[in-house]
Amino acid sequence: MIRSADRRWARHLWLSLPCALLIASARGEEGAVDIRAAVGKTFDASGLRRRGLDPQLAEHFVRPVFPEGAQPVTLFINGAKKGSATARFTAEGELCMDRPLLQAAGLQMPDSASRLSHAADPYSALGCDDFSQAYPNALVELKPNAFEVHLIVPTQALVAPEQSADRYHRGGTAALLNYEVLTSRNDNAGTSQDFKSLNTLAGINMGDWLLRSRQNYSDSGGEAQVSHLYAYGQRTFSRLGATGQAGQINVANSLFSGTALNGVQLVPESSSLDDWGAASVVEGIAHSVARVEIRQNGTLVHTAMVPAGPFAISDLQLLDGRTDLEVTVIEANGSQNAFVVPGSHRARAGLDSVPGYSMAVGQYRRYDRGGEMPLVLTASRTWALNRTLPASVGALLTADYQAGGWGLGFPLSPLTQVNLSQLVSSAAKEGQKGTSVVASVDTLLTERWSIGASTTQQTRGYRQLSDTLTVQHTAPLAGSDTLTLNPYGGFERRYRDQYSLYTGLSNIPVGSFYLSHTHANRFDGQSSQRVMGSWAKNLGAVNLSLSVSQSKGVGSDNRGLQTNLSLSFPLGERSVRSYANSDKTGIRSGASMSEQLGEGVGYSVHAEHNHTQRETDLFASAHLLPRYVQATLGYSRYGQASTQYSGGLSGAIVAHAGGVTLSPYAVDDTFGLISVPGVSGAKITTPRGPVWTDVFGQAVAPSLAPYKKSQMTVITQNLPRNVEITNGVQDVQAGKGSVSQITFEVMNSRRVLVRAIDSHGKPLAKGLSVFDSHNQFLTIVIDDGNIYLPQVASDTRLHVALADNQICSLDYEPGEQVDFSAHYESAQATCKQP
Structure with missing residues (x-):
């Protein structure tokens, strides 16, 4: 038990320090005062009395020590700062090397503490002197006045890199539901159309297992669609350096990522099982407050509301990494623009996976109805030949389809990286064989000038597995099969070759430039191309930018050359932007203003004038963060006949042993449960953003970086005056898929x-x-x-x-x-x- 007087001494040392200085000065010493130098010396009692101090005070400062009990300290190991930790001290002020402190310091557990792995109370199982007995040469230096603990330990006491997984928190149990609700209503010339969507991700973490299930519901104009996207179980085997999945999975190996299976797979532990979504970016231009719908294989996978002007949507949760993205931009007046982002534009050379083996086996999983679902086996191996030379090989096999491939990355110079990959396929039923080659190069010409290019080349006979399974065979005709093309287009509509080129200049005297160009040719002779460029310059607090884009051919929006000139600047606490847009349909100009009203409310208002149609459009939106959910509200008036209303909610619900807690952010695979006992409304900063405790003093840290340090901080300015936090900053080291318990010890004080x-x-x-x-x-x-x-x-x-x-x-x-x-x-x- 920690006595309250000890805590008072520790937390209000500043009250006593002036006394100590006066005591030392009463001894007649000159110059700097070292309280520790007083050990074994006497004080002039009459000198203390003359200064109005009790002579008995001297004995309390002869030997400064840490007070008994748990105290927040800063740890230093062999001269290196390790960060904040909670250390226990005996009644004599000596350090107790218990298990939590050893873990925080990254030190080996002595043999006598091996029984602790299943101990309910680690304090009762590990003696304070066990560490010093195991390592008698270790030195401990305590600095109570600075609340620092310095340890000099032999190298064998340090946790080896291969044992570092033992330092991270494992296990934990909680269930979660991430949700994202979006609704909008368009009234246009006497007709109305409603849109609703609900995306959910349900799951549970238990021990070192986690289960996840993703669903989507959408209703556009009365046409409802319910999609179950996947459900799987996952476990990380730290000692094996591998992560296993079973259920409705997406293959995550280095060359055939994204293939949907009902089966099992094993990948290196640090691999990202859905990194194709995080790395994908969909860019476009909206001409009003618009709704953007992104589909794969006809399934809606992402919906977002975007303001007028250029937009970029990232961190997508996609079904796979290679299937084309069908993007539809629905304007406020109901008009639609659609374009396709080819999967090969997003396919990488398979060189960013961590070294190791990957394998998966299962039945092919379809997102549409009907069709073949063969047994699939795929495996790959990635090597890190050196820091700059990764290599991969792999294969994918079914009864009627086989494919293999390789990938290699190498530097042409310290500033130039080249990636190459090739896939070859053989489709038995179609009697087709072919190859696909992806090549990319990225280089820094100067410190501020980068340039890159990539290309994908496919032969007519090359097939992905999904291509062979969407073809239906009919009765023989003239001795050969007749192919009925799949609903997404025939093989002649596949891309034969695709090219992309970009260049960027940053932080030069005249501003920053970016230019990209993509071009693709199909086997049926049609082509598409898209050019995008931008320039930006900061003139003090004023930002001036210009963007241009043009699309031609398949999937273009037929608006010709589109330009956007923008000027933004602060106006007090507000941000103001004015702009002018021009394209084939005419010229539009507008202005907007946004402001953040405190930490929970923000708004934006926007007006735009169409100079061709002589109409003015009005838009307004609000973003609300009422602590436990995120909400958006929007209103648009497009001309005289179109009105749009929109609203959205997003967040998460987490159920755990302590009850049910709401989060304003989606919860990842690795997260934490925060407790500030008895304190509601306490604000805590987390890696994802600020969170607040509920009426039970609980909150959710929605995302913790696996195998890295994540810091949580209590904002003490908002706490009640009678509440003190023993340690307002905590560093959490979480294992992948774990649920960490993060408790901030609270002291209720009366001053x-x-x-x-x-x-x-x-x-x-x-x-x-x-x-x-x-x-x-x-x-x-x-x-x-x-x-x-x-x-x-x-x-x-x-x-x-x-x-x-x-x-x-x-x-x-x-x-x-x-x-x-x-x-x-x-x-x-x-x-x-x-």
Whole structure:
């Protein structure tokens, strides 16, 4: 048990330090004061009295020590700062090397502590001296005045890199539901169309297992669609360096990522099982407040509302990494623009996977109805030949389809990287064989000038597995099969070759430039191309930008050359933007203003004038963060006949042993549960963003970086005046798929200013020492008999050391009601001698 007086001593050392300095000066020493130098020396009692200090104070500063119990400290290991930790100290102020401290320091557990792995109470199983007995040469230096602990340990005591997984938190149990709701209504010329969508991700973490299931519901104009996208179980085997999945999975090996299976797979532990979505970016231009729908294989996978102007949507949760993305931009007046982002534009050379083996086996999983679902086996191997030379090989096999491939990355120079990959396929039913080659090069010509290019080349006979399974065979015709093409287009509509080129200049005197060009040719002779360019320049607080784009051929929006000139600048707490757009349909100009009203409310208003149609459009939106959910509201008035209303909610619900907790952000595979006991509305910063405790003092840290340090900080300015946090900053080291328990220890304090008088009614003399019932020094009497007590417990009994070794007991009664708005309470007391 940590005594309250010990905590007071630790937390209010600043009250006592001036006394220590005066004590040292009473000894007649000159220059800098070193309190530790006072050990074994005597003090001039008369000198202390002349300065109005009790001579008995000297003994409390002869040897400064940490108070007994758990204390927040800063750890240093072999001279390197390790960060904050909680250390326990004995009644004599000696450090207790318990298990939590060893883990925080990254030190080997002594053999005597091996039994701790299943101990309910680690303090009871590990002796304070076990570490020092195991490593007698280890040195401990305590610095109580700085709240620092310095350890010099032999190298064999340090956790080896291959054992580092043991340092991370494992296990934990919680269930979660991520949700994203979007609804909109378009009224156009007397007709209305409603749109609704709900995306959910349900799951549970239990031990080192996690289960996930993703669903989607959409309703556009009364046409509803429900899609179950996947459901799988996953476990990370840290000691094997591997992660396993079973269920409705997407293959995550280095060359055939994204193939949907009902089966199992094993990949290296640090591999990202859905990194194709995080790496994908869909760019376009909206001509009003618009809804963007992104589909794969006809399934809606992402919906978002975007403002007028250029947009870029990232962090997508896609079905796979190679299938084309069908993007539809639905404007406020109901008009639609559609384009396709070819999967090969997003396919990488398979060189970013971590070294190791990957394998998967299962039945092919279709997102449409009907069709073949063969058994699939795929495996790959990635090597890190050196830091800049990765290589991969792999194969995918079914009864009627086989494919193999390789990938290689190598530097042409320290600033130039080349990636190459090739896939070859054989489709038995179609009698087709072919190959696909992807090549890319990226280089820094100068410190500020980068350039890159990529190309994909396919032969007519090349097939992906999904191509062979969407073909239906009909009755023989003239001795050969007749192919009925799949609903997404025939093989002649596949891309034969695709090219992309980009260049960028940043932070040069005239601004920053970016230019990209993509071109693709299909086997049926049609082609598509898209050019995008931008320039931006900061002139003090003013930002000036210009963007241009043009699409031609298949999938183009037929708007010709589109330009957007924008000027933005701050106006007090507000941000103001004015712009002008031009394309084939005419010229539009507008202005917008946005402002953040506190940490939970933001708004934006926007007006645009169409110079061709002589109409003015109005838009307004609000973003709300009422602590436990995120909400968006939008209104658009397009011309005289079209109106759009939109709204959205997003967040997560987490169920755990302590109850149900809401999160304003989606929860990842690795997350934490925060507890600030008894304190509601406490604000804590997390890697994802700020969160607030609910009425039960609980919150969710929605995302923790696996095998890295994640920091949580309590914002103490918003806490009630009677609440103190023992350690307001905590570093969490979480294993993949774990649920970490993060508790901030709370002390409820009552600050009281006591005016103390003696039995004759006179104020106690200035400088007298005040002690608790355990003879622990608390503070001194200040002017007019006042005693400031920063922490008052109901059972605290105080006494004051008077002159001539006399002691009096201080009886006082704090008020029954606590005024949390006041800095301290006031009380009267009489110090009575026995």
